[in-house]
Amino acid sequence: MTLLRHTWFMTTRQARNLMREPIWIVLLLVQPMVWLVLYGQLFRNVTRLGGFGTSSYITFLAPAIVVMNAFFGATWSGMSMIADLDHKVIERFLATPASRFAIVLSQIVRSALTAAIQALIILLVSLALGVRVHTGVLGWLVIIIAAILVNSAFAGVSQAIALLTRREATMIAVANFIGLPLLFLSTTMIARSQMPGWMQTAARFNPVDWGVRAAREVVLPGTSWGTVALYLALLLALSAVTAAWATTTFRSYQRSL
Amino acid sequence: MDAIAVDGLRKRYGEVQALDGVSFAVGEGEVFALLGPNGAGKSTTVRVLVTLTHADEGTAAVAGHDVRREQNAVRRAIGYVPQDSGVDQYGTGRENLMLQGRVQGMSGRDLRSRADHLLDLVGISDAADRIVKNYSGGMRRRLDIALGLVHRPRVLFLDEPTTGLDPEARVAMWAEVSRLAVAESLTILLTTHYLEEADQLAGRLAIVSRGKIVVEGTPADLKAGLRGDAVHIELTNGALDEAQRVLVGVGAKPEQVIDGRTIVSRVENGGRALPGIISALDGAGIPVASVSLSRPSLDDVYLHFTGREFSSEDRGE
Known part of the structure; x- marks a missing residue:
């Protein structure tokens, strides 16, 4: 109970600070919009290669861009922890009965919340661009949940790295290091059957791809709910593992004080 | 029962023995100061007491x-006002307090x-709903203190409460802390490297040097314990040994x-002894640049017990 209450208090603080500068949410959306609109148009004929499950490339791309955006957002989420460490906000909380897990969890929840809001905006823009979600409202919900889970899985990693290194420069390096490789080793931009064999294998173990597969499954016809449930369950399990890892690194941070 | 009871704290950071057997006790309602230079172990002691870190022993x-x-x-039970303000700069003063x-x-x-x-008590009511980023240093420090007090703690820890404040704000903060101690019936432990601050605020103080408490008492007792006035004699040349011999001869042992x-x-009575000291040095042909006489101050207490002057280096300036 204390954990939930404290997570709520701390997330409220972060959400409030975020809403105070809503310009950030918009600025952060510029990149996914470029992918969706420009890249989507540039490669519109790629579906002729076959295996895309639709002739509309933007319909194929849109759910994946939602997940990609959630993934990129997550890799940066540790920056906010580093800012709190630098400003000694964390230390102030540590001298109170504040739940330790809530301190870490609130960072992940804030990150996931941002991803959910952005997912909704990207989906609305996609709708305007003619993308139709085959499974309707339930499908929208699945896409947003996929975005939240991909985000929290990687936000946990980002928090752990932030707590281990406590340096912004290292965070930037790590975000760049894992960002593009995980994007290209997934079916975000291309049908699975068009990928080289070794990349298909690699994608199977890529959590970003799990999210993309779940989100795309509800957009295109012939939805397999079992597949959706499997990938979402995998992401949920991974989120729990990375959150636990982040909490462990938080304990080692406390010991270093 | 003592509000704070510390017994034989030791802590080592790598090669540095930060705490080397610190023991002291603070009674309920007391204002107690740990005085000493940067790196003496004051903040480490506080961090152990507020549960941020553990002592080795x-x-x-x-x-x-x-x-x-x-x-x-x-x-x-405690309020902790850290040396570096821990406020959320992107929230308002009130939001910080509420959280x-x-x-x-x-x-x-x-x-x-x-x-x-509390916003009223520390005098920032007018700025309560402004973002902390736009606060002055003094306002931020006041908010820090309010944050430490919000849950009506019995013991308040103030780690370097006025470091970084201009002299005017510092004096205002002293008045504030004294007032709060009474208004909230608090036990206060403060650390400082300002002698005047300890003198002004603390009912009792301990001087900390190299991880140890070297002396403890009320400011008045510590000063009285030195007995006599301090005579500072500055020489123009380096005739130190000779000058010291002369001084011993006239009963003013260096x-x-x-x-x-x-x-x-x-010396027992500085005013009476001074003419004799000057003529003796003059007679021995030792040129003197300046002579000054002072009643015992905490500066002298510090010098006496740590063997060095409280230099600006110690103050971290």
Whole structure:
């Protein structure tokens, strides 16, 4: 109970600070919009290669861009922890009965919340661009949940790295290091059957791809709910593992004080 | 029962023995200061007491709770105002207070009225709903103190409460802390490297040097304990040895030498002894640049017990 209450208090603080500068949410959306609109148009004929499950490339791309955006957002989420460490906000909380897990969890929840809001905006823009979600409202919900889970899985990693290194420069390096490789080793931009064999294998173990597969499954016809449930369950399990890892690194941070 | 009881704390950071057997006790309602240069172990002592870190050896209890075994009981009983402000710069003063109160288990009307009261008490009501980023250093420090007080703690820890404030704000803060100690019937432990601050605020103080407490007492007792006035004699040349012999001869035995050119002696009655000292040095042909006489101050106490002057280096300036 204390954990939930404290997570709520701390997330409220972060959400409030975020809403105070809503310009950030918009600025952060510029990149996914470029992918969706420009890249989507540039490669519109790629579906002729076959295996895309639709002739509309933007319909194929849109759910994946939602997940990609959630993934990129997550890799940066540790920056906010580093800012709190630098400003000694964390230390102030540590001298109170504040739940330790809530301190870490609130960072992940804030990150996931941002991803959910952005997912909704990207989906609305996609709708305007003619993308139709085959499974309707339930499908929208699945896409947003996929975005939240991909985000929290990687936000946990980002928090752990932030707590281990406590340096912004290292965070930037790590975000760049894992960002593009995980994007290209997934079916975000291309049908699975068009990928080289070794990349298909690699994608199977890529959590970003799990999210993309779940989100795309509800957009295109012939939805397999079992597949959706499997990938979402995998992401949920991974989120729990990375959150636990982040909490462990938080304990080692406390010991270093 | 003592509000703070510390017994034989030791802590090592790598090669540095930060605490080397620190023991002291602070009674309920006392204002107690740990005075010493940067790196002496003051902040480390406080960090052990507020449960931020553990000592390698020794025990400590705050408000009757062991800092190691009853951490959350300690955290509920104390307010901690760290050296570096820990406020959320992107929230308002009131939002900071409300969150701090909530994690301390407060809620509803009690918390709201407590926040209003504290904002008023520390004099930042007008800025309560402004973003902290736009606060001045003094306002931020006041908010820090309000944050430490929100849950009505019994013991307040102030780590370097006025470092970084301009002299005017510092004097205002001293008045504030003295007033709060009474208004909130608090036990206060403060650390400082300003002698005047300890002198002004503390009922009792301990001088900390190299991880140890070298002396402890009320400011008045410590000064009285030195007996006599300090005579500072600055020499123009380096005739130190000769000058010291002369001084012993006239009953003004040198206690310290500062910077290799100023001798400090202690004499019963400075006013009466001074002419004799000057003529004796003159007679021995030792040129003197300046002579000054002072009543015992905490500066002298510090010099006496740590063997060095409280230099600006110690103050971290």
